[in-house]
Amino acid sequence: MELRIRDDRPVLVGHDGTGVREVDPDSLPLGHDLTGALREWARVATAVDRGGADSAAPMVSRRGAQLAGRVAEAMGVPVTYVDPVSGEVTHVVPEPPRPAPPPPAEPVPWSTGSAVTVITMAISGVAFIGLAATLRETNALLALVSNVVITAGLAPSVWLARRVVVWRWVAAGVAAGLAASWLALPFTILA
Template sequence: MELRVRDGRAVLAGEDESGEREVDPHSLPLGADLAEALHEWAKVADAVVRTETPADGVASALVARRGKQLAGRLAAAMNAPITYTDPVSGELVSVEAPEAPAKAAPAQTEAEEPEPTPWGTGLAVSFITAAIVTVTVVSLSLGLGETSRWLALIANVLVVGGLAPSVWLGRKVPVWRWVAYGVVTGVLVAWLALILTLL
């Protein structure tokens, strides 16, 4: 196919059984934006030719460059080489369809090769968190238990209720899961210690 300018309109010329035929880009499945861009370029090219701008002028160079760009887009859309006739100089240029990009090798995902679990560091974080939570809950409960056992019970429920959403969200996050395990362990150990102090 050949991209040409006819009376301020872009046309695609090709041969079929009946001979050479010119068609409007809008009649092909190119997309409205490419067809409109071709027609806009053709209008500008026709105006440059009519004003008899010298072939080495800036406008002529811009028309030629834009025509080659559009021919490249057209070749990619049609997946076929396009011959482009420069409307200013009359030069015939062939533009090949771009090759399909080679498929990159699939990247290895973390699901295929998971990182090793840091048991030593993770258990240390869980232990420290459990110790802090245990001391905090026991101290709070014993301090409030001197005033009222109901007040200590309500405080425990509020503390655990406040921690529960964060622990639930953090249980599957690689680093924060160790903190979540420590919080759960600390609360359970604190409650066990409080039950033993009541006996």
């Protein structure tokens, strides 16, 4: 694709597979700001060329090269820029898209998180062991079944919560409470 000026207006010239065609930038998805800037640049470049204002020629050339770069980025294809003042040809290649910067790492709240884990472990451990001890009075097998049911019911939730920023501390506490209930189960059944 090539950026040129034809009769006070910008045109993009390119090969469409059947032949060379001139396309008005307004018909391309360049955005209103860029097409307006291209029209304004073409008018100024034509006025500078007719008036012979040598002092403005470098600015017109620089602005044309900048606009060619913006067209290349917007279209995603290389653009050849023909300087209307000097006739010099410049090839502009679009820059590859930059990856988004990674989000800044948050500090880990070890003291608060550890406190939440310990409190959750204590509450869940006492609840699980208390349930097993209460059911053991009816039948020792019920204490074992209760631990199996509680573990099977909480395992998916604990597994999913292990990567969630705040809930990972609660998940660690529940997992520790489950482990404590399994360690205490033989003593609960034999008591």
